[in-house]
Amino acid sequence: MSTNALQRHQPDSRYAMLRLFVTLLIMTVGSCGMYVVSVVLPAIQSDFGVARAEASLPYTLLMIGFGLGGIVMGKLADRHGVMWPLLLGAVCVGVGFVASSFATGIVAFSVVQGVFVGLGSGAVFAPLVADTSLWFVKRRGMAVAVCASGNYLAGAVWPPIVQKFVEASGWRATYVGLGLFCGLAMAGLSLFMRTRPPANVMDAPPAAVAGRAGIDAAARPFGFSLGTAQGLLCVAGTACCVAMAMPQVHIVAYCTDLGFGAARGAQMLSLMLACGIVSRLVSGALCDRIGGLRTLLLGSMLQCVALFMFLPFDGMVPLFVVSAMFGLFQGGLVPSYAIIVREYFPPAEASARVGTVIGCTLLGMALGGWMSGKVFDLTGSYHAAFVNGIAWNLLNMSIAAMLLLRTRRLHGAVPAAV
Template identity: 50%
Template structure:
């Protein structure tokens, strides 16, 4: 093995890098509850506050807006100050948000707390962590970033079942009290285990900036244009993605299967998403982020089509698993694409901007699907709407792939 291939002790591709990856996955799993909890309590909130489906979807939309802004703003601070302080502050906001939301006496107050504290706080455990982990890996960067992103899906697979169990005895308010306590007691201490600055800011043992390596891939368009296209693609794919993820529980309630069956389908969907993200990370290390992204987008579109003819209980379990296996790697692939084409020193803000676009898409799609349901009394048109947005996503990705130049040969 050459000197260039030898991992720096405590640096890129080192044992410490893998330990840091494990901690990041754990943080993402706990903090990811902020994105999924409101989906599980949506039917209970709708019933308690006496609102229609579109209004009941507004807290989720507020959560996604806060999550989007958090990814953008916290990412900028991570580029400048490292991940620990922003993560600790955001974790405090997340836990406090759940405690306060458990006492909300109106849908408006509940929605505000979901957006300002829960959504914003949860964001620190997604895009900013992805950007931070990307600095610690070279050979397995795609896998590392996908694994970190999988923490969000671990949260989606685990937390709905936990919340459902707590809600049976203590209602949605008791479940929110429980989650808030867990976040405050766990996230803040673990955040301080990530104090070491990323390798691109330091030389071996010296507090001096190092020479930044060039991006791995080149494209025949400016960074601003590429960033804009990724924003459009992220918006389109996640409007489509939000239909099953946001409304699967409510969809099951409408079909007479109940909240518990819907929560199980959501968990199954996100469990499939974990496998999809890990496979996509390995694939991205081999063929690149953009081709991997295109594969995921096409498979997601095909999976959405399956929801239209099949609404039996067994069929929905199967289709939800297929959907999870199809779309799980899409969002993490956007972050991988940014790191392949953009400078390392801008990773936090650029990853944050693309993740923001995907979350805006989730927020828009979550509300739009509820609105379409209220107009048509059916989710069939909402699925067709998602497919149309997915086609826009595919078209943009094809353009980026077409303008990508041949990658530089790897160094010996």
């Protein structure tokens, strides 16, 4: 690579900004699967004649595939760069949507969603978040937030569009169109991501320990071994997203049960995720100022408040308000984990470790989506499902608070900027 190219391809450069814009587009297209399946849940339930828990199974398997795909694709990105996982993901997403349209039963539909759409979506989220964290230093938190906002931008854009096509042409024809568009768009945009992160960033020590406790502290994040520290983050991520899944996965079905119709539910989901974009950007700015751990704890506390607000209200207008509140409060949680990993773990392992932690958040979404449907089937209402989500949220808060206290005790202060 020439000297001019090396100068252009540096952290915080104009090239890094252009790359961030392309990343946002890929994230918006490639993340549509996790929201589309929520929109078609009532149609799937009716078409296949299954109970609510069974109708939630496609989302559950999709999120499992999403999570496992993030881990596998993250390791592939660490070795070969992010472009190849993205191209593989484009093929998987395109094939997955088209193949799903031919499913004759809930089991076949669920398996295709998990294996193809889930794996393909996994190539998008965690690898791109990790890759973005390596291209920015001065405003890493904001850059990661912009990247991750593509996931919620997908949630804001796709549900109302898909709902209209489902009403006009049915969910099967809609899935064929999605497969063709998403597969081709992802593949084309992926070609812009050929350049790998700068070597000087990959060789640098974690920001949280460099210049403080010494390079050796990189081997003991929060005073734990690398494996234990990552394990705690994985449990925390799973817990927060079990709670997060209740409104996100079931708001359309909830509105249908209340008599407001699936279209109103899709609008609430779109509003929730549009507000999540704002939340992610604000949380990114907070990460740059107060660090990932404090941002995680604050977001977890606010998400718990929003979940409590779903309990006393079931009118259409109040649900719109609470949905917006929930989006504003919880949107920054998942990107915070990427920042925490970048602050405390070796940069050369960023994609794999971010993929593992974010994979666990997606597994939490899968578990929460299925669990909420099962609680509904057992109780006949979503009230108990919201209570279940609150309990998982409290587990997440306790882990985040414990890690924050340990870090303050070990280093005197939590990293305020990355």
